[in-house]
Amino acid sequence: MANRIEAAMRMFTEPRHFKLRLFVEGNIIGVFTGLLIALFRRLLELSEQAAPVLYAWLAVHPVWIGGWAALLMLIGWILYRIVRWDGMTSGSGIPQIKGILLGRMDMNWARVLVLKFAGAVLGIGAGLSLGREGPSVQLGACIGQGLGRVTHRSYSENHYLLTAGAGAGLAAAFNAPLAGVIFCLEELTKNFSPFVLMGTIAAAVTSTTVTQYFFGMEPVFHLGDVPVVSAGSVYILLIALGAFVGTLGLAFNSMLTVSLDGYMKAPVPGWMKPMIPLLAAGVLGFVLPQVLGGGSRLVDSLVLTDYPVLFLLLLLAGKFAFTMLCFGSGVPGGIFLPMLVLGALSGAVFARAAVLLGIMDPVWTVNCIIFGMAAYFSAVVKSPVTGAVLIMEMTGSFDHLLALILVSMTAYLVADLAGREPVYDMLLNRSLALQDKLSHHIRKRRIVFETGIGAGSLLAGRCVRQILWPAGSLLVNVRRGSEEITPTGELRLREGDELYLLIDASRQEEMERLTAEKLT
Known part of the structure; x- marks a missing residue:
């Protein structure tokens, strides 16, 4: 029996069975990530349910x-x-995870796991306009990195496991394994x-299965019956929606930078800065409670409640400003x-205006x-395929993929023509620019780098x-x-070849420029 176990373990560690490993x-990561994110989601749901009760009670007992x-x-x-x-x-x-994958940052996975979980529950639970998905991605990545560190995996395999954990975190947070x-x-x-695909699929599917055990198979947003749109019949209207929401999305990155710079330069002690959005949340809980928290209930209410267009604009402006203040x-x-x-609110404003102008049926x-959410995400993150698939899974509307892609690509083109940088790249570059403050996170080591030769x-x-290869690199x-x-x-290289190089982490961008697709 012992010999069979030893033979199985030896087979498991052989290089030719790397994908099996x-x-x-990935399944192990998915189980633990699913359990952790299920607890995370449950705590945030309890706080979201308690907030209206708390503020109603405080209104009656102002003392x-x-x-x-x-x-x-x-x-x-x-x-x-x-x-x-x-x-x-x-x-x-998410920017931190991108930094780790680039070899520019590192994290103490166990410490970040505990602190991120506690901090996100406290902040979002207290009403801050922040989302659970970023923390979920980082928590999953911590579990993936932890498994790699505990089992003494190679640097490259650690990255595969970290990526698998990140995908599992997002999948569990939104019940969206494909996204x-x-x-x-x-x-x-x-x-x-x-290799990324193998571990990530296993982790994402498993983590979603675990969370569905606790929350069921219901989508995150409950929007009722959604009429099927034939993209050809409303082609111009869909493009107009994508352009409108994409234009609104242009302000997101700019104002995020303004907010971050404002806090950095504000003449107040560091310990007071987190109190500013929290006290603002305390006020908004009485005057505009809809903008508190992540906002999933607000999206559901847009379908159930016939808000006047001016109130929709107030919600859009309030949610935008409060999100900037919090982040x-x-x-x-x-x-x-x-x-x-914000995308859902933008779509609701567009719909109300189109109905008033008589160019769209209220149905x-x-x-x-729904399309507004995908468009706003595509304009800000500049990942249109992820946006379309994510919204499809979050709403349970699987008959609208063509329309979602059309609206998402339109919004993406608006952001691209305006020269907007993807928000997570922008945040990562800000962090890396402050290397004097992040010097204890910077990694200077050689890594195995995988890249494909573009057309x-x-x-x-x-x-x-x-x-002329980057200095110190070795094609293996x-x-x-x-x-x-x-x-x-x-050896003559061809388009589509996958290259595996031993390279200094600081030379990755140089290598990516060599292999990048060139438009003619």
Whole structure:
């Protein structure tokens, strides 16, 4: 019996069974991520249910308002201490994961796991307009990295496991396994590696299965029956919706930068900064409670309640301003869900205006709300496929993929023509620019780098010996379809080849420029 176990373990660790190992490890990551995110979601749901009851009670018993304000200030101080203890817990967490995958950052996975969980529950639970998806992605990544560190996996395999955990976190947060996989490929790694795909699919599907055990198979948003749109019949209207929402999305990155800079330059002590949005939440709980928290209930209410157009504009402006105020403070929490809520509000405004102008039937209002979420996400994150698939899974509307893609691509083009940088890249670049404050996170090491040769790239059609490779790099393998090729100086590279290089982490961008697709 012992010999059989030993033989099985030896087979499991053989290089030719690497994909099998990633699949098994992905399932392990998915189970633990699903359990953790299920607890995370449950705590946030309880706080979301308690908030209206609390503010209604405070309105009747105003003598306790001072005590609630003091509690909010205490939460703000705790959040300040959490971020001071480990800066990797600040904000969304997605830029930090991208930084780790680039070899530019590192994190203490166990410490970040505990602090990020506690900080996000406290901040979002207290009413901050932040999302659960960024923390969920980082929590899943912590579990993936933790498994790799505990089992002493290689640097490259650690990255595969971290990516699998990130995809599992997003999938569990939104009950969207396909979007979790595509997010990892399109946004995190920007590389359709079979190794990334194997671990991420296993982790995302397993984590979603675990969370569905606790929450059922209901989609995150409950929008009722959604009429099926024939893209051809309303083609111009869909393009107009994408352009309108994409234009509104242009302000998101700019104002996010203004908010972050404003907090950085504000002449107030650091410990007071998290208290500013928390005290603002305490006021908004009485005057505009709809903008508190992530906002999933607000999206549901857009279908159930016939809001006047002026109130929709107030909700849009209030949610936007409060999200900027919250995220700029640097407390743990994401912008993913608030982005979707802003997109839904933008779609609702567009629908109401189109109905008033007589160019759209009111029955299509719910469609505009759904398409607006995908469009806003695509304009801000610039990942249109992820946006379309995510909204499809979150709403349970699987008959609208063509329309979702059309609206998402229109919004993406608006942002691209305006020269907008993807929001997570922008946040990552801000962090890396402050290297004096992040010097203890910077990694300077050689890594195994995987990249594909794009159409018309500088490497396509050239022999290995003719290429001026980045200093210190070593080409160790070339994959052409299913064929593994040992590189020699005379090997002529082709478009679509997958290259595996041993390279200094700081040279990754230089290598990506060499392999990037060139438009003619």
